[in-house]
Amino acid sequence: MSDKSAKVSGRHSPPRHHGIGTRPPKVENFKDTLKRIWGYMAKQRRLFFFVIGIIMVSSLLSLLGPYLLGVAVDKVIADPKTSTLLRMIAILSGVYVCHSLSLWLQNYWMIGIAQNTVFDMRNHLFSHLQRLPVLFFQERQFGELMSRLTNDMENVSRTLNTSVVQFTTSIVTITGTIIMMVWLSPLLTLLTLTIVPVMYFGMKWITKRTGKYFKDQQKDLGEMNGYIEEMFSGHLVVKMFSRENKVIQEFEEKNNSLKHSSYWAQTYSGFIPKLMNMLNNVSFAIIVGAGGLLALNGAISIGVIVTFTTYSRQFTRPLNDLANQFNMILSAVAGAERVFQIIDEAEENADEKEADSIKQINGNITFDSVYFSYKDEESTLKNISFHAKQGDTVALVGPTGAGKTTIISLLSRFYETNRGKIMIDGKDIKTITRDSLRSQMGVVLQDATLFHTTIRENLRYGRLEATDEEVEEAAKAANAHGFIIKLPMGYDTVLDSDGKGISHGQRQLISIARAMLAEPSLLILDEATSSIDTVTEMKITDALKTLMEGRTSFVIAHRLNTIRSADQILVLNHGEIIEQGNHDSLLEQGGFYADLVRTQQNETLDTG
Ligand code: ADP
Numbered sequence: 280m281s282d283k284s285a286k287v288s289g290r291h292s293p294p295r296h297h298g299i300g301t302r303p304p305k306v307e308n309f310k311d312t313l314k315r316i317w318g319y320m321a322k323q324r325r326l327f328f329f330v331i332g333i334i335m336v337s338s339l340l341s342l343l344g345p346y347l348l349g350v351a352v353d354k355v356i357a358d359p360k361t362s363t364l365l366r367m368i369a370i371l372s373g374v375y376v377c378h379s380l381s382l383w384l385q386n387y388w389m390i391g392i393a394q395n396t397v398f399d400m401r402n403h404l405f406s407h408l409q410r411l412p413v414l415f416f417q418e419r420q421f422g423e424l425m426s427r428l429t430n431d432m433e434n435v436s437r438t439l440n441t442s443v444v445q446f447t448t449s450i451v452t453i454t455g456t457i458i459m460m461v462w463l464s465p466l467l468t469l470l471t472l473t474i475v476p477v478m479y480f481g482m483k484w485i486t487k488r489t490g491k492y493f494k495d496q497q498k499d500l501g502e503m504n505g506y507i508e509e510m511f512s513g514h515l516v517v518k519m520f521s522r523e524n525k526v527i528q529e530f531e532e533k534n535n536s537l538k539h540s541s542y543w544a545q546t547y548s549g550f551i552p553k554l555m556n557m558l559n560n561v562s563f564a565i566i567v568g569a570g571g572l573l574a575l576n577g578a579i580s581i582g583v584i585v586t587f588t589t590y591s592r593q594f595t596r597p598l599n600d601l602a603n604q605f606n607m608i609l610s611a612v613a614g615a616e617r618v619f620q621i622i623d624e625a626e627e628n629a630d631e632k633e634a635d636s637i638k639q640i641n642g643n644i645t646f647d648s649v650y651f652s653y654k655d656e657e658s659t660l661k662n663i664s665f666h667a668k669q670g671d672t673v674a675l676v677g678p679t680g681a682g683k684t685t686i687i688s689l690l691s692r693f694y695e696t697n698r699g700k701i702m703i704d705g706k707d708i709k710t711i712t713r714d715s716l717r718s719q720m721g722v723v724l725q726d727a728t729l730f731h732t733t734i735r736e737n738l739r740y741g742r743l744e745a746t747d748e749e750v751e752e753a754a755k756a757a758n759a760h761g762f763i764i765k766l767p768m769g770y771d772t773v774l775d776s777d778g779k780g781i782s783h784g785q786r787q788l789i790s791i792a793r794a795m796l797a798e799p800s801l802l803i804l805d806e807a808t809s810s811i812d813t814v815t816e817m818k819i820t821d822a823l824k825t826l827m828e829g830r831t832s833f834v835i836a837h838r839l840n841t842i843r844s845a846d847q848i849l850v851l852n853h854g855e856i857i858e859q860g861n862h863d864s865l866l867e868q869g870g871f872y873a874d875l876v877r878t879q880q881n882e883t884l885d886t887g
Contacts, residue, residue, distance in 0.1 A: 306609055306616060312616045312619060319403075322399075323392050329388070331447060338447075341593065344378065345586045345593070346459060347370060349463075349582030354582075400615075404428060404622060407624075412694075424621075439611070448597065456594040467566065467573060467587055471565060471587065471590075474595070475595075492544035493544045499541075555599065559592055631710065636711075637715045640800045643668055643669050644703055646686075648662050648698065650696065659854050663856055667831055668831075668846075672846050673832065673845060674841060675836065676872065681851040686851075691720060719801055721798075721799030722794065723787070723791055725805045727789065727790035739796070742798070759788040759791070759792045784818075785815070794826060795822075802826065803832075804835070806838060843862045847861060852871065858872050
């Protein structure tokens with residue numbers, strides 16, 4: 280449950296109200312990560328610096344506007360003529376139009392830069408994922424990887440879109456406003472700035488509370504979603520055990536908890552605009568009151584008061600924005616860091632320099648004293664030696680965890696042996712390129728992985744250039760043609776997202792046809808343990824027989840039938856071959872295998 284809720288809560292973006300006083304997200308190496316993001320942006324550095332230039336200009340224009348307004352007021356007071364007024368209005372309009380235009384342009388270009396940058400990062404990340412070794416995926420949760428590709432990338436994208444512009448604008452505006460204010464009237468500036476400490480502590484008080492409740496809200500939401508997900512997937516069990524009332528009650532508790540945290544999170548964060556508004560009014564009163572007195576004494580002009588009222592607003596807003604932006608940038612950099620961690624993962628070892636690409640193999644396989652361990656401590660496979668002739672069927676038998684899958688993985692070169700050699704047609708597989716080796720192998724696994732596309736395309740995955748006739752030929756040979764043409768769209772039926780939508784047995788038949796189309800010289804089969812109806816089962820057995828004809832096949836076998844007809848049976852236990860031979864000779868030996876066969880009442884050797 281906790282796993283699930285963590286996964287679900289991960290889908291939601293973080294609360295936007297950070298502000299002063301919240302703890303920023305953890306970033307290990309801010310500078311280096313920023314540099315790497317820059318590495319992707321640098322392609323567009325010219326445009327980027329141009330945009331920064333525009334941001335500066337627009338920030339300066341936003342300072343110029345209020346200043347000119349003050350000047351206009353003074354000018355009109357001194358020389359109250361319509362022409363003066365019109366001239367000042369024309370100049371002011373010009374400034375504001377230019378300001379709006381620059382805002383629009385900087386936004387337009389910055390979004391372009393951000394999207395191109397994230398596009399490159401995403402492509403790099405995804406293509407790198409394709410080159411990572413198998414072990415990488417086995418050690419990680421898919422949900423977590425998905426979150427890096429989607430949430431973290433989205434976070435970077437959103438921040439580049441808006442934060443860069445806002446952050447720069449805020450800094451230029453705050454600095455510029457303070458300089459202008461001090462230049463116009465140091466005393467009035469000092470009085471206006473008295474609200475800054477009040478604002479700081481007020482915001483800190485609020486965000487300290489909102490932070491806690493937003494976190495609770497995320498957690499509660501995650502837990503509630505996790506619970507809903509679990510109840511959806513387990514709805515049959517809930518009904519079978521008549522647990523509806525209990526489920527409703529549990530849901531109500533979670534819902535209540537969410538109501539409480541959301542209520543307080545919203546209430547406290549609702550204070551932020553109220554506080555800002557109040558402080559703005561206070562500063563307005565200070566400027567008008569104190570400024571009025573100063574103006575009466577002739578220390579400043581009325582125009583300066585007008586300018587100050589706008590500047591004070593212009594100055595408190597970015598101050599608050601800055602804290603928000605800084606946290607957003609930190610959280611995006613933290614996201615980028617997680618993306619770069621994957622990009623830094625070592626790729627599958629490159630092929631040895633002298634490795635050859637093979638076109639066709641006969642399929643004579645030799646394991647010569649092979650040792651292998653996943654982790655350093657203990658050997659998973661010990662001293663594995665056997666020889667399979669071209670066209671042989673080798674059945675791998677033994678309890679779960681004995682090492683059957685590992686043998687297959689070594690043969691596919693997902694991992695490298697620690698000691699000993701694996702040879703194909705007398706050639707060490709280390710001297711063969713991985714791609715060409717794998718292209719000679721066909722795989723049919725228990726749970727056939729099919730993709731969300733048409734049946735035709737799924738079949739063609741085995742050989743991309745196969746013609747429609749060849750595809751159908753293979754489907755016929757695999758006993759799949761019959762059921763495919765009965766589907767409403769035939770070969771053009773689109774399978775559901777993970778190949779669902781047809782029965783388990785039918786998926787198996789398609790995956791056999793797919794392997795058949797690839798015409799591999801070496802076959803790897805993981806026999807299904809789950810029961811399939813007898814008719815389909817017969818079709819599968821028959822299809823497999825056709826597929827295995829003349830090909831060297833390794834079968835992780837569960838059915839006595841398959842094992843009985845195998846040319847060679849390797850009985851594995853604790854990573855060692857403990858018995859080796861064919862069905863009859865092994866029975867005669869009266870060892871582990873004979874025991875295994877004797878204890879099975881039915882025709883299935885369910886050894887894992
Ligand atoms: P089988 O296919 O016979 O059930 P495996 O070859 O999958 O057995 O596993 C052999 C042993 O290696 C088991 O003890 C298993 O726990 C371990 N093992 C399998 N895969 C990994 C892995 N990716 N990392 C570490 N240990 C593994």
